[in-house]
Amino acid sequence: MGISGSKKVISHGLKHCTLWKADRSPPCRAVMMALDALNLSITEVDVNMDKGEHRGPELAVYNPLQTLPIFKDRELILNDSHAITSYLAARYCNSGKFLPKDPGGRAIIDQLMHYDSSILYPRFRAAAYPILYQNCKYVMPQQVCAIECAYRDLECMLVGRTWLGGSWPTLGDITIAATLSTLNVMVPVDPQRYPRLSSWLYRMSEEIYYITANKKGLGEFSRRLGELLEVNKRVTC
Amino acid sequence: MGISGSKKVISHGLKHCTLWKADRSPPCRAVMMALDALNLSITEVDVNMDKGEHRGPELAVYNPLQTLPIFKDRELILNDSHAITSYLAARYCNSGKFLPKDPGGRAIIDQLMHYDSSILYPRFRAAAYPILYQNCKYVMPQQVCAIECAYRDLECMLVGRTWLGGSWPTLGDITIAATLSTLNVMVPVDPQRYPRLSSWLYRMSEEIYYITANKKGLGEFSRRLGELLEVNKRVTC
Known part of the structure; x- marks a missing residue:
């Protein structure tokens, strides 16, 4: 498990947010695409699913269901990719371009x-x-x-x-x-x-x-x- | 298929909204509970799934996926119970009690x-x-x-x-x-x-x-x- 080094330079950094993810997983990629679409940069941690890292004690605290992605924004912890992307758009994107406000x-x-x-x-x-x-x-x-x-x-x-x-x-x-x-x-x-x-x-x-x-x-x-x-x-x- | 006669007297009537539903279906009951919880009254139409009424031409216009419930609010047509209940709460309930605004x-x-x-x-x-x-x-x-x-x-x-x-x-x-x-x-x-x-x-x-x-x-x-x-x-x- 390690902090991803491949992140591009993106304008709006959210240092208090972390995403645990595996690039191979479609729900993780949905969150990663949403982050780039919304122009948001957060700490991304690669989790090796083949080694079962997503089932380890460190992540079990955040997700008893043992799935990825896991997202943390201060006290808020989310495990469902749809809830995560909607949250990111509603909380950090004023335009409503990717998630309408009406x-x-x-x-x-x-x-x-x-x-x-x-x-x-x-x-x-x-x-x-x-x-x-x-x-x-x-x-x-x-x-x-x-x-x-x-x-x-x-x-x-x-x-x-x-x-x-x-x-x-x-x-x-x-x-x-x-x-x-x-x-x-x-x-x-x-x-x-x-x-x-x-x-x-x-x-x-x-x-x-x-x-x-x-x-x-x-x-x-x-x-x-x-x-x-x-x-x-x-x-x- | 017929308009349900069992509806209770509820305060906030939305005459422009219709729900096609079958009481036996859990997603339909989720919408019906949400309506009662939110104190909303809309036209409810019973659909006989055993007779395949949900697959008939009248409803196929509203839902090519041939599932129930179907919800219509003027031009807006929704087929997913979760999207329907969230919409009802966000659109017609100011308190945020059942669906927080933050x-x-x-x-x-x-x-x-x-x-x-x-x-x-x-x-x-x-x-x-x-x-x-x-x-x-x-x-x-x-x-x-x-x-x-x-x-x-x-x-x-x-x-x-x-x-x-x-x-x-x-x-x-x-x-x-x-x-x-x-x-x-x-x-x-x-x-x-x-x-x-x-x-x-x-x-x-x-x-x-x-x-x-x-x-x-x-x-x-x-x-x-x-x-x-x-x-x-x-x-x-």
């Missing part, structure tokens, strides 16, 4: 975040965990099917829209981009079947915070998955 | 709602749907195990607390009570193993909005489950 606008973003929480991320977990932790050598067919269903949902949500949550990218887009870009590694988003979703993901991949805060961890996830599938292939030969 | 207080409630979204409700669905829709005659052992894990999480979250989200019941407690009271029908919360959770559920069951807006639908769910298990038992005899 209740109706915010409700649209909340709804997207709950779609990620209840549908998208659980389907990522169900597809990825057997490969990462249970020696499975492929994405199981029922998981591919569930992920394709989610792609259809999102394709439908993008009818008549450039972004998921409004006229510009918001925390809703950022949250879903973190999970979707990772799902895309396992079950590629077919541009023929999902043209809107495919274009949206391409647009998101050009946003500066996606490049600074999502790309590296996504690459790490992709490499780790490739290694495991390769190892598993060898085992089964 | 970002830190709200983040705690958001986090509880995302726990419901990502863990509690998916485990309800995984346990209940095979019984409700796939002729299964019992809660499958792996689902019992997953539900007991969630009970342990919640028991842990209640250490040193009377309520989940603060010094009094909030939208976090209301949301979780809707799902947990339903899980309790399938996998009873053992007061010996989960004394805090059991006491919390008892306290919630005494709140007036629980009595007015959760009890009836919970009874319906319980009876329906009993009938199905009974029918299935007969089939296997």
Whole structure:
């Protein structure tokens, strides 16, 4: 576990805030993208999940559920990425650009975040965990099917829209981009079947915070998955 | 599908708002409890899920995902119960009693709602749907195990607390009570193993909005489950 040395120079430093994270994890990358989008800099601590550091006694105090990310702002401790990103935007960003201040606008973003929480991320977990932790050598067919269903949902949500949550990218887009870009590694988003979703993901991949805060961890996830599938292939030969 | 006739006399009427709901559904009951807690009255339309009314063309316009509840406030349409209850509290309740106005207080409630979204409700669905829709005659052992894990999480979250989200019941407690009271029908919360959770559920069951807006639908769910298990038992005899 060590303080991340890769942080860019960003204007608004919050020395009293700390994020414990692993770049490979989509929820951690959602928080990291939100920080860069909101132009906020906080202390970031890398946690090695392969060594089980997130289950150690130091972090158990902050999160009995033993998940990442963990966020601390003085006395406030949060463990859910959606709650963390919304908090950062509501507390430290006056513009409301990424999280509207009016209740109706915010409700649209909340709804997207709950779609990620209840549908998208659980389907990522169900597809990825057997490969990462249970020696499975492929994405199981029922998981591919569930992920394709989610792609259809999102394709439908993008009818008549450039972004998921409004006229510009918001925390809703950022949250879903973190999970979707990772799902895309396992079950590629077919541009023929999902043209809107495919274009949206391409647009998101050009946003500066996606490049600074999502790309590296996504690459790490992709490499780790490739290694495991390769190892598993060898085992089964 | 018909306008609900069971609504109590409540002070603040919002004639421009409509909720399509089924009392048996925990997310619908979460919204109904929030409405009563916030002292709001809107048009409520009962949708018969057994007849597939939620998948009909009239409601598909409002919710391509074909789920309930559906909420409409003039041009704003929402389908996620957590986004709906937060919107109602933020838009129509000045006190912040059920959803704090400060970002830190709200983040705690958001986090509880995302726990419901990502863990509690998916485990309800995984346990209940095979019984409700796939002729299964019992809660499958792996689902019992997953539900007991969630009970342990919640028991842990209640250490040193009377309520989940603060010094009094909030939208976090209301949301979780809707799902947990339903899980309790399938996998009873053992007061010996989960004394805090059991006491919390008892306290919630005494709140007036629980009595007015959760009890009836919970009874319906319980009876329906009993009938199905009974029918299935007969089939296997």
